[in-house]
Amino acid sequence: MENQFFDVTIIGGGPAGLNAALVLGRARKKVAVIDAGRPRNAVTHAVHGFLTRDGISPSEFRRMAKEEISAYPAVSFVADTVVSITGTNGQFQIETEQGQTFASQKILFAVGMKDQPLGIPGLAEVYGKSAFVCPYCDGWELRDQPLVIITKGAELMHFAPLISGWTNRFTVCTNGPDELTDAQREELQRNHVPLFDSPIRQIDSSDGIVRQVVLEDETIVPCTGIFFKPNLITGSDLPQTIGCEMTDMGAIVVDEFGKTNIPGVYSAGDAATRMHQAIAAASMGALAAAVINNELNIEAWGENR
Template structure:
């Protein structure tokens, strides 16, 4: 009988595993190694790890965890989880079944990019989603924000902090109000509502954006407002309550509405998507598990 399983080996699942391992809990981390940040060349904003590659971050984290004999790592997908008689049966793609008292879901999210030709060629190299993560590298460059989101105005203001040379492209959508467009014009931020035909550049470096009307603008990088969806259906199949924004509802210790099931990291959409935030949420959820196990066993 396991004390807990952790599903998902991103920063959240890794840090949750560390806290649980150090609490002498018998745990397994399931990680199919398909991270959301696979296209990212550097991770930023985590003190002592600023600029580290996601693969190196994960390598160091696993080295930290392997020091604990009560921790095991399986590189496979958890296909299904069933709650039976107060315990959880975790079914993996290899056909094995593991029984655990608690489950932490750290399965993360998937970015859904606008359907624009060429966008994937630049995503993670010169087009990003988070200005807090990558704004410094693009500071003062001619930038673009590609957005079809009607709530994009705040993101425009954020990006303006890093570069005043900014053009907003809404890809044929009416994403901004008249008042917002007027304010942007006063800041010399051009808004182009024409449909985008394709993005051009080489080696992952954006050079220009071509529109279906034949016009073209030169840009050296920028940001895209991506949609988000849950990377796994496990939370839904377990009956975890989903919020209107698509995140999983949790309390201050990562507990979901299903007793014994916890969620951490991007899955909850409760904090901005950064490595340091995900790791912090993993730590908190693990503490929630430990608190509950201690209370049950004392």
């Protein structure tokens, strides 16, 4: 596949990239989907909240998606990692880790986000099994159970009332100074939410199911599940390297159509939004693909004038 030309190169093969590939394939565009096969949601058992696919495993979701897309032969899947992008709109040059090179008119970054090291002893052992980051994705499975919430400050005051829709049996461990005002602490007390600011020594678990959170001051908080705020970075440095504008939170800045500040470069999915849900990512991918297709068609139409 070396030195082949594509209308669109999609970097990332999660829900955003796959749905974009489906739309573009149906629009008869020649597409390469380049993905290394290391999705962030591989740690989880199931994708939730995705109509007709609720509860499907991430790996099965991708398998089924690729099978559907294979009906459109203009879409190619490349198991590789992009390491450099040069050129401009209509004439991008892409190089991969394995030494492959591609020419492409347009680029769609669907690189998602990736976790920074978790930093709490025992958290990696339960992540994706009984410790999660999104109650919309996994709150139902932990409904009415005793939970520990690991976050602090403004994020905590957003998350506490949110999680209360799934369970009122939760304890907050801020793993250090809580970064709250007196009024915010009083609000938690009025809602009978225990609050501990001692650093977390470790999380004890058995076969991936958390049993208790142990704090440095010897406090032990029994629980059967955890929600925590992860430290995330964009799944690839390439968008920033080629000049894409980034938010303070590390997301790629796009307009309502997925366009970045660089002509011919788009982004969709978790890398371009804080709404980290599979169905939202797929929707963004579909919309960006339609806009890219329209741009390609208009450009080709104009060449015939």
